Amino acid sequence: xxxxxxxxxxxxxxxxxxxxxxxxxxxxTSCQLLLDVNNVYVSSVNHDFDPKGYLDSIPVDRVVQFHLxxxxxxxxxxxxxxxxxxxxxxxxxFRYAYQLGIRASTLLEWDASIPEFDVVHAEVLxxxxxxxxxxxxxxIDLRTPxxxxxxxxHKPSDRLRIPQPAMFTSAEVE
Amino acid sequence: xxxxxxxxxLRDVQHWMQSVIVAPDGVHxxxxxxxxxxxxxxxxxxxxxIMILPSRKLTSQQRMEVYANAYYARLLECLRDxxxxxxxxxxxxxxxxxxxxxxxxxxxxxYTLADLGNHFGRFLENNRDHAIDGECLEQSHAxxxxxxxxxxxxxxxxxxxxxxxxxTSEAFNAEAISAIPAEQVGMIRLVPAPCVKLLxxxxxxxxxxxxxxxxxxxxxTVPESAxxxxxxxxxxxxxxxxxxxxxxxxxxxxLVDDVCLxxxxxxxxxxxSLSEEQLANCLSGCWHQTSSELLISWSKNCFEHLS
Numbered sequence: 001x002x003x004x005x006x007x008x009x010x011x012x013x014x015x016x017x018x019x020x021x022x023x024x025x026x027x028x029t030s031c032q033l034l035l036d037v038n039n040v041y042v043s044s045v046n047h048d049f050d051p052k053g054y055l056d057s058i059p060v061d062r063v064v065q066f067h068l069x070x071x072x073x074x075x076x077x078x079x080x081x082x083x084x085x086x087x088x089x090x091x092x093x094f095r096y097a098y099q100l101g102i103r104a105s106t107l108l109e110w111d112a113s114i115p116e117f118d119v120v121h122a123e124v125l126x127x128x129x130x131x132x133x134x135x136x137x138x139x140i141d142l143r144t145p146x147x148x149x150x151x152x153x154h155k156p157s158d159r160l161r162i163p164q165p166a167m168f169t170s171a172e173v174e
Numbered sequence: 175x176x177x178x179x180x181x182x183x184l185r186d187v188q189h190w191m192q193s194v195i196v197a198p199d200g201v202h203x204x205x206x207x208x209x210x211x212x213x214x215x216x217x218x219x220x221x222x223x224i225m226i227l228p229s230r231k232l233t234s235q236q237r238m239e240v241y242a243n244a245y246y247a248r249l250l251e252c253l254r255d256x257x258x259x260x261x262x263x264x265x266x267x268x269x270x271x272x273x274x275x276x277x278x279x280x281x282x283x284x285y286t287l288a289d290l291g292n293h294f295g296r297f298l299e300n301n302r303d304h305a306i307d308g309e310c311l312e313q314s315h316a317x318x319x320x321x322x323x324x325x326x327x328x329x330x331x332x333x334x335x336x337x338x339x340x341x342t343s344e345a346f347n348a349e350a351i352s353a354i355p356a357e358q359v360g361m362i363r364l365v366p367a368p369c370v371k372l373l374x375x376x377x378x379x380x381x382x383x384x385x386x387x388x389x390x391x392x393x394x395t396v397p398e399s400a401x402x403x404x405x406x407x408x409x410x411x412x413x414x415x416x417x418x419x420x421x422x423x424x425x426x427x428x429l430v431d432d433v434c435l436x437x438x439x440x441x442x443x444x445x446x447s448l449s450e451e452q453l454a455n456c457l458s459g460c461w462h463q464t465s466s467e468l469l470i471s472w473s474k475n476c477f478e479h480l481s
Contacts (some may be wrong), residue, residue: 008240010227050229076231162244168252168287171335174414
């Protein structure tokens with residue numbers, strides 16, 4: 001099982017887009033996918049591509065789980081920080097993926113600056129609302145280009161922003 | 175697989191990227207050529223434009239910064255999590271300076287972050303002269319002793335916490351010791367639990383470390399240097415710190431070293447500075463009464479079974 005990553009650089013030597021690579025890899029190996037919708041969005045900003053085009057290339061029947069998360073938008077690029085709410089554009093991509101026919105469970109990743117449980121729970125429940133609206137509404141115009149929101153862009157601050165935290169389990173001591 | 179248009183193989187590109195990420199000054203490294211590894215890293219940094227495309231808003235170098243910054247930032251974050259009492263004692267800024275130098279002296283070479291702090295205590299011990307204040311030597315020595323002790327103690331906490339324990343082992347029936355005929359008790363040997371560590375510290379660093387973890391305010395003042403004997407073990411997945419008397423410690427050390435009870439006690443008696451009566455009082459719980467609470471307590475927490 002593989003998950004699509006958030007990425008921050010494009011290699012000059014690369015001759016294949018990430019979505020084409022994921023598609024071919026999935027087809028040729030028959031592996032399953034964790035489709036991280038936030039990662040698609042973050043990479044689309046960082047590499048200047050259309051995130052819907054990425055989702056269009058995902059083999060629908062190979063996805064076994066959606067991942068959603070918050071990220072930090074620094075204006076010039078996005079970093080996958082897992083430390084906040086899911087932004088509207090990522091929710092829209094989530095709905096779009098559902099309308100493409102992808103059916104899978106959903107996991108919200110929030111593992112830095114973790115708020116009270118009620119806040120996390122409310123964010124998880126939004127997924128149900130988006131899926132419900134995707135079921136009852138007519139299909140949205142699938143080709144409408146996504147407009148980046150400016151209202152949640154952070155100004156680059158002194159605080160270093162790094163991708164989701166490294167996993168280190170501190171000792172429990174008494 | 176991704177095809178490469180140049181002669182560079184995927185492996186070449188991976189090595190190149192690693193060199194840039196671990197370069198000491200990140201993507202801003204310049205050529206100083208202090209040693210071969212550094213020269214390779216510096217050369218890699220100089221070739222970022224050749225390897226990486228810019229985006230609409232970032233240069234190639236700025237894009238690589240995301241990875242290069244994250245590498246050391248993550249390692250520092252892990253060290254802060256592992257050594258919270260050291261962070262408290264030094265303040266985060268000073269801790270980060272020590273930790274950054276440590277990462278240069280002992281670059282991460284393990285697949286797991288659990289090994290990252292392995293040598294931090296040794297690094298601080300080797301650099302203790304740098305931390306001593308020449309104007310207030312006595313106080314400064316005590317402070318550095320605490321610094322080094324905390325590094326050793328907090329590292330031990332991590333190792334005991336994540337290492338093997340006795341939670342899933344069959345419970346050691348320590349009361350069984352009571353059933354051993356009196357004339358044979360002296361010959362018993364105990365197998366130490368794998369989570370037991372014995373430490374001799376120069377300060378009461380454990381009090382400071384526990385206070386930081388419990389969020390106690392104000393924190394204890396820097397203790398005077400004095401030999402402190404500590405037993406660390408893990409019970410129900412929680413690391414426990416037990417301060418013991420020197421003779422208790424030496425007895426435990428002998429038992430952990432697979433010396434039989436009689437010889438262990440004899441050895442402690444020989445080395446002890448206490449009078450026979452004082453020593454007897456100190457160790458009476460495990461010496462004369464094999465079913466004493468102390469020995470049973472030790473047996474349950476520090477030993478797996480009789481050998």
